[in-house]
Amino acid sequence: MRPAVIETNLERLTENYHLIRAHADNRPVMAVVKANAYGHGLVRVAQHYESLGVEWLAVALLEEGVTLRKAGVRCPMLVFGGHHPKQIPEFLRWDLNLTVGSLEFFQSVEAVAQQQGTSANIHLKLDSGMGRIGTRTEGAAALITAAVRSKVVMLRGIYSHLACTDDPEHPFTALQIERFLDALRIFDDLGEPPPLRHLANSGGVLHFPESHLDCIRPGILLYGVYPDSASRRTLPVRPALSLRAEVAFVKQIPVGESVSYGATWTASQPTNLATLPIGYGDGYRRELSNQASVLIHGQRCPLRGRVCMDQFMVDLGEQSISLGESATLIGEQGVEVITVEDLAALCGTIPYEILTGFNERLPRIYRG
DSSP, X not given: OOSEEEEEXXXXXXXXXXXXXXXXXXXXXXXXXXXXXXXXXXXXXXXXXXXXXXXXXXXXXXXXHHHHHHTTOOSOEXXXXXXXXXXXXXXXXXXXXXXXXXXXXXXXXXHHHHHHTSOEEEEEEEESSOOSSSEEGGGOHHHHHHHHHOSSEEEEEEXXXXXXXXXXXXXXXXXXXXXXXXXXXXXXXXXXXXXXXXXXXXXXXXXXXXXXXXXXXXXXXXXXXXXOTXXXXXXXXXXXXXXXXXXXEEEEEOTTOEETGGGOEEOSSXXXXXXXXXXXXXXOOGGGTTTXXXXXXXXXXXXXXXXXXXXXXXXXXXXXXXTTOEEEEEEEETTEEEOXXXXXXXXXXXXXXXXHTOOTTSOEEEEO
């Protein structure tokens, strides 16, 4: 019933998935659906990828994985985040693959699995230069050896995260790939084949085929958004998310009247204003005040005054519209389009932050 919604176009998700997979020579895909599927809706998007036959799903938090399992998603699933030992029993209960980034945590996982008389599925995380979590690649021998020799911990994968792939010219990516592959030689020393090797995030998929290895791990690219302005537009992916709201109030204001908190905008001529029932309480950023535009009747209508928690105002000029008219905040209307990248540039941030900032106050609906 709320007159402000996020629309996710499932057909575009499908198109993007097949484009990305073909670009990586039909390698297995680990579709990243963390952070509410980058704002697109965790459960429905994960179900959609599972229906497409994706080999793996990836989330950041235990809670995200449990939510998907409770929704009936059975696809193999890796949980990226830094985990706490107290969470280990829940990973085993819900058949979720843990990320193990240290020998100490590995030993905790092994102990819990032994106590419960079961096995644990893990992926080892190596730090090749991101500096976040994981054992440094040059010191990975003890962790890999323990994982290979364990009777109750099943080593399903090994991975690292690339820090600079959004820029195809950045030299650090080659160094990270080299470090990761060097560490994998430990498996040769042990006389064991490596498990699933995965390294390529969205930038890696686009720019560094040598990072594709056994499985690719696209995130934002699946949703039709390039990871950075420096990224090469080599795949015709299209955005799957639109943000729309219905006009809740229309009024005319005279010359000299100000609008919204702080009186940061004053009318220089009589104008029609429309109020939209969405604000920074939903994730539509306050930095967009007096900067962004929305599309109404295919025309750009600029924001006037500061974005409020639950509403903001736009300038209709001489347009006359009715209550309930649809405004597009992100997406296409007629020949005009407003992109996530447009809003990110106005806010001085990245598209990731815009997409993941839209919270659960906004209903998600699905097309196609």
